[in-house]
Amino acid sequence: MATLLRKFGLITRLQQAPESGSPKGSRKALRAGGSNASSSSNNNNNGGSGGSSSSNNNNGGAAGGRAAHNEADVRNNIASDAKQQQKQQKHSGHVRARRLMKELQDLRRTSERFLSVDLVEDNLFEWNVRLFQIDRESPLWQDMRDSGHDSILLNLSFPENFPFSPPFMRVLSPRIDNGFVLDGGAICMELLTPRGWSSAYTVEAVVRQFAASVVKGQGRISRKKKAFTRKEAEATFRSLVKTHEKYGWVTPPTSDG
Numbered sequence: 001m002a003t004l005l006r007k008f009g010l011i012t013r014l015q016q017a018p019e020s021g022s023p024k025g026s027r028k029a030l031r032a033g034g035s036n037a038s039s040s041s042n043n044n045n046n047g048g049s050g051g052s053s054s055s056n057n058n059n060g061g062a063a064g065g066r067a068a069h070n071e072a073d074v075r076n077n078i079a080s081d082a083k084q085q086q087k088q089q090k091h092s093g094h095v096r097a098r099r100l101m102k103e104l105q106d107l108r109r110t111s112e113r114f115l116s117v118d119l120v121e122d123n124l125f126e127w128n129v130r131l132f133q134i135d136r137e138s139p140l141w142q143d144m145r146d147s148g149h150d151s152i153l154l155n156l157s158f159p160e161n162f163p164f165s166p167p168f169m170r171v172l173s174p175r176i177d178n179g180f181v182l183d184g185g186a187i188c189m190e191l192l193t194p195r196g197w198s199s200a201y202t203v204e205a206v207v208r209q210f211a212a213s214v215v216k217g218q219g220r221i222s223r224k225k226k227a228f229t230r231k232e233a234e235a236t237f238r239s240l241v242k243t244h245e246k247y248g249w250v251t252p253p254t255s256d257g
Contacts, residue, residue: 096125129203154169187213
């Protein structure tokens with residue numbers, strides 16, 4: 001009987017059927033399935049991690065793009081500011097040149113021998129001005145006659161934003177003591193400072209004011225032979241401006257004019 005069963009393969013099928021249906025076989029199948037499921041879950045998790053990495057890369061790219069865009073904006077703003085500044089400087093240069101040309105022509109047309117103007121090395125923005133009229137009853141005028149000086153030589157330098165800022169004016173010769181003339185030939189007058197200046201002031205008005213101040217301040221020609229220097233005058237004037245900005249300007253009594 002067994003021989004017949006083996007002959008037709010029935011024993012083999014009977015042995016295999018209980019094994020596949022037995023509890024032990026079922027546990028093996030469950031373990032295998034669970035392992036496969038875990039592997040699948042890990043793969044999914046790994047896939048999710050890859051998505052996160054991709055998201056981080058995208059965020060990094062966006063941040064880099066924003067940084068590059070901001071840097072480009074900064075460069076554009078700097079370039080725009082530079083162009084605007086160049087335009088303003090060019091406009092200021094035109095205003096300064098027109099104003100000085102007009103004043104120079106007006107001064108040379110006048111018949112009154114109050115002052116004369118010479119350009120320093122043909123530079124429109126730096127003038128040497130000779131002041132001829134000093135109060136003839138003043139000690140300064142007597143000093144000038146005795147020393148053979150017929151005029152006071154002044155130097156005026158006009159800044160880029162003239163007439164909205166004052167010129168720098170100093171005495172070149174003769175060397176004067178007192179009379180609001182300081183070291184280096186710097187001149188102590190409020191209207192020559194940024195606070196006291198007005199764009200309505202002309203060169204002639206400034207020089208006339210100096211002519212009055214140097215006499216009122218009892219200026220005298222110095223016996224010292226050392227000449228005034230521009231460097232010393234500029235340093236003295238800067239110190240003067242700081243002092244008056246801190247303490248103000250003393251207003252003279254009405255009786256003094």
